[in-house]
Amino acid sequence: MNGLHGIIFAYEKAPGLRELTEARMPGSVPFGGRYRVVDFMLSNMAGAGITDVGVVLHGNYQSLLEHIGSGKTWDMARKNGGLKLLPPFADARKFGVEEFRGKMEALSGVRSYLHEIRQKYVVLSDSDLIINLPLQKVLDAHIESGADITCVCTESGQFVENATYFTVNEAGRITETRCAPHKASGCRSLEIYLLSRDLLISLVDECAAQDKYSFRSDVLCAMGDKLDLRAFLWDGFAAQLRTVQEYYERSMQLLDPAIRSELLCAERPILAKEDDEAASYIAPDSRCVGSLIADGCQIEGSVEGSILFPGVKVGKGSTVKNCILFKNTVVEEGVTLGCVIADKDVRIRRGGTLIGHESYPLAVSKGSIV
């Protein structure tokens, strides 16, 4: 036990992910050929020696439950502590129906859980973040600086929908917080926050007493002058997946060996639920280049610049270019696909053609037959 506890917020919907979140929450969106988005944060936590993690749920979380299971994948199926799934149980009448308005409201929905936390520190994270972050370093920095809250953020300058931006001074202190601005400025928060359990509980109670619900506006913005907020700058790969477009671009970056070797490095492995598939078969007359291929695929056609999840079939004479095909997608014979994201169990019938554009990839809903 390293004194750090994890809480992952998996209640927030992401309308910008459209078809990809029709049947699931953002945390269980497939990513990178064999992962779900939440695997990254759970693996970051497991890698830092965290054994106790709470996952705050709301909405359409069946797929997420199915994926996380007992937490065995991350070695969090423990006799003491381990992974706990937290549907809104504190006030079923109110929270059961309405969505949480913010993180503080979500936490007050699981208030009794907070009191059972055995560790001194808590790290809060969203579930739509793709990152391979050494959390131990964040904890070390937090303890060394003596901050009240350490916020992990990036200087990448990229604009992300509904993001939080900070102004950070030379000493690393956050002097201003801006919520969901229309353009990028300063450091973008990666929505990973580290603070002590005691401070967290007192903030949750304070907010609840005043009917305040948002971590960023009611805590970071409103109490910015009272609290010592520090930035932990992360210059590695980090993607907050909030639109189909962003999902597509960030996925395709994985075809770059440098990015792959950073995000999927062997020293801090990203662990995912086992898929029980044999090795992929690539047929004599096929062509398969510049692509990521998960296990259990059968490729008889041409695949280029694409990401194939487990169990994908590409028939003879078909061309798949710059596509992302989720688990068990079947591309029959003589099909042409370009810039398509096919969700699980999609079947593209013989001879079909579907072409999206790099700036507007075509997403096909789970189980569709085209």
Add this chain to the structure above:
Amino acid sequence: MKKECIAMLLAGGQGSRLYVLTENMAKPAVPFGGKFRIIDFPLSNCANAGIDTVGVLTQYRPLELNRYIGSGQPWDLDRADGGVHILPPYQSAGGASWYKGTANAIFQNIGFVDMYDPEYVLILSGDHIYKMNYAKMLAHHKKAGADCTISVMEVPWEDAPRFGIMNVDENDTITEFEEKPAHPKSNLASMGIYVFTWKKLREYLIEDESDEASSNDFGKNIIPKMLQNGEKMAAYRFSGYWKDVGTLDSLWDANMDMLATGSGLDLLEKDWPIYGRSVSAPPAYLGQNAHVKHSVVARGCTVEGEAENSVLSERCTVEEGASVQYSILMPGAVVKKDARVSYAIIGENGVVGEHAFVGAPPEAVPPEQWGITVLGPGAAVADDYVLPANRMRSVDGKETVR
């Protein structure tokens, strides 16, 4: 708790005919087909057939195998009651001894079997590649009212002299057993898979143990003795893919069979899945100039060069300009720039240096000098080095002609 049928899996053999591949691990732990190990086949067959209690008898170099099996979770054999148990030889009040033969290994574990008080015991080998529903075989055993049922398959008549051959009557009751007969009367070969009525087998094991002359082996002693005593012996006909992978050639063959469509060995088929313990690794990456044909590629591989008619297991690397033909790369093998690997088995984490040659196609060497080339687990071939056909090289650099 009482079980109807439990399985005992013989996994203690050295597998000496796999030479360098089994220098440091037991034969059942040898990788197969890109993502599996040989023992995954009998374990998965048990799981799929609903047999939830399996004793794995280990003896030779068991560490790798023990770690691999672990709690049995990948095969759904981590059960509240039953599950998978590793059974090495142990010391008892009367003394301690190694497993002397297949029958002796079961004899020494009569106590284990008795804990589950089963009606039937299924005896399996840890060196066969096949998919088989043991539940059907058990049903056949019960229906025939047999004391022992032996799984058999038809082999080509010309191959029959290499097998243990069962002669049967019109009801498929075994009348005679001939080990490697010069003039076979039937082409039904024993697959080394047995179902016994436990009460009966228990008696024979005890009797066999007291026989000083016996080599305590199922095929040599127990089966002939039961036949001789007129016990009811049934043959269970199996049709489908089955191969004993006890030799380097048969291991290579079975991997090539898996690639071929129509061989009957389809690991991608979902009706009878084979499970295994996998490493955590990203999907395979096939580079811009990769040229992969008629091959399997498992997770964690990086292929920038060429692979044809080959098996690339987990976390293998084939660098740019390198070529792998008709070969098996076991997990973590690396083939560096411009190297050529042909008709070879590269053991786990084996390394083939830049511009090196390992193995050769049959047409390139005189037939009497040709054979599969094998690089042992962890062994390396230096840059520009040539390891010719029919050679083996082990981790300590020792080279032998097969």
